[in-house]
Amino acid sequence: MKFSLINEYLFLTLLTMIQMPHIPFIITIILYFISSVWSIGYIVKPGVFDKKVAKWTMMMGFFIHSGFIVFLGLESGNIPITNVYESFVSLLWCILFVYINLDYLYKLPSLDTFLLPVVTALSIWALTFDGGNLLVTVSLQNFWLIAHIIPIFVGYAAFTISFSLSIMYLTQQRQLKHKLFGSLFNKLPSLEGIDKMMWKTISFGFPLLTLGLVFGTFWVKTQNVLGEMWYLDYKVILGLATWLIYAALLHMRLIASFHGTKIACLTIVGFCLVLFTFIGTFFMGSKHAFQKVSEQTHTELLNVQ
């Protein structure tokens, strides 16, 4: 019965694939990594590295990444944020999604050189959360959850891009100051151009962050998700701090029309805070609607919901 043997083999392979759901994500990371190398290589040795390779590996990575998100979603029947790992993967997807659209709209030369290494590094970091036991304890079909998470994720994505832009700004300004006129200098856009783009991404991300926080507050008030002392939750406090930083940035730009290196440095601080709010709080012991539970309980939880 050769046929059934093959069938059985295929079934087993499929089962292993399902049991190791991060394999597509690893492939994605590899592709992002190649893209990073090529996008940097293109600047250092333009003759050897082709920019197209950087672009296409990134697109391929994004394609698999999207497929993986869909897979995760289908598997749990919900948006893929059921644990920290999934949330991270989703956030990374948002970053790429926002970047690809921005690049299409504004044609930002060399931004990939600064963004993709960040994305690759974050992806590898995300991988370490795979198999973690911090799981969502609230109903995932909750309107408030969607309204809270999605704007914040897209906002975070915009902030990640503004972070890359500020690194780019500081790099270019350093080159101008120290008179380093190499290949990188030629390939980067003008300070003014980067500054404008930074401003655009922040002013795009900020309303979204605000919206997400407002919805979160409504949610926590109406459904008592974080308990009575919700305002002492680290994530809530840091979320507010993040909001304040970006509000200050916007104020400086809009009211005081501030430009230059200070804005770039503040943007970097803002992004560090974003990262810390997103991930760091878990190390500080904040649960923020995630709970240390066993896989079995989690499945049960999901099924009940």
Next chain:
Amino acid sequence: MSIIVVGLNHKSAPIEVREKLAFNPNSINTALSLFSQKYQDQNAEIVILSTCNRVELYISSQDGAIKAEDVFSFLADFHKIELNTFSPYMYHYNDDRAVNHLFFVTSSLDSMVLGESQILSQVKEAYTTAAMEEATGKILNQLFQQALNAAKIVHTRTSIGKRKVSISSVAVEFAEKIFQDFTGKIVLVVGAGEMCELLLKHLYEEGARTFIVANRTYERAEELANEYHGQAIKYELLGEYLEKADIVISSTSAPHYVIHADQVKEAIRHRRGNPMFLIDIAVPRDIEPEVANIDNVYLYNIDDLQSVVSQNVDERNREVEKCRVLIEEEVEHFMARLEEMKIEPAITHLRNHFHTIGKEELDRLKPKLKNLDNGDWEQVIYTMERTINKLLHHPAKVAKQEAKNGGGYRYVETIKKLFGIFHHTDNP
């Protein structure tokens, strides 16, 4: 058919000699028509390229009938100068070397500033002038089109013309790395010297429109400001206007600093971090060097710009070898095309010869076939022409193909001999 170039350039001759031989737009036309008339019998074609760095005459004639000496004496007659006052400075090249020279010149590998693009338009203009005057024919038309094409190839495939090699263009390039565009940017010019004007012109070309000029003598400031629809200010007010300026160009002959660090610090505070770009092209310097340490201020002096210029010049020099290879390829293409062109008249003659024979035979046949109606007779003519064309198709193709490899002349001779068709004339 042969091509010759006769001329002199900035390397071979001093300005005193070049200016004697230079043509102005009017005299070019006169010279072109005079030359064409004089050498009409030799099927002469001529293009005159006259720029401030070179005077060159590109000439094509039947079997090299026109020699360099003929051109020398033509030039002496035309400009009414002694032949020996300029002949030692002249160079002349024939055929593939002439073609190579033109391609080199057009690709600006022979220019004073390597890789500059002006020569391309000058060659184009020289050719158009000659073509309008009907001084060019099949050969030079082909040659100049190929030359312009070669120059384009050289410029796109190498970076010979990519890096900027003048102080003002390098300064503008830096400004472009600070500001996205120059519209709405304010340029403050301190001192109204030649270098300032050059930079101003460059910035104007790139889109800058708002200029403020400050100069010790107010009249000179006004003069320059008016030229670019700018505003002249009193020299003493310089400090007040500093904070308005996005770009500052300074080139005064003052023996001390004109713009001080604390002034710029104050200005940048008012500008709220909006970057400032300061270019100090004066020696001794106008802007206090400490200005460079202020955040969001970018200061460049003449040495900074000069060092970039020389780096870029080196970069261009490194590209020359690559260009040379590309040009050699293009010259080869052209020479092959030339050989092919040489054989074309021979093939036309051969075709005419066959058709004449065919026609004679048909004329002989017609009275014998009285019963044939017009339709049938046309069929006979058609068949005859078709046969001739079919017979000639292959040899013509092969001859052209072989001619490309340089055997054009041999094939013309062979055709002459085999068919005995050209003994009445020496002009195939």
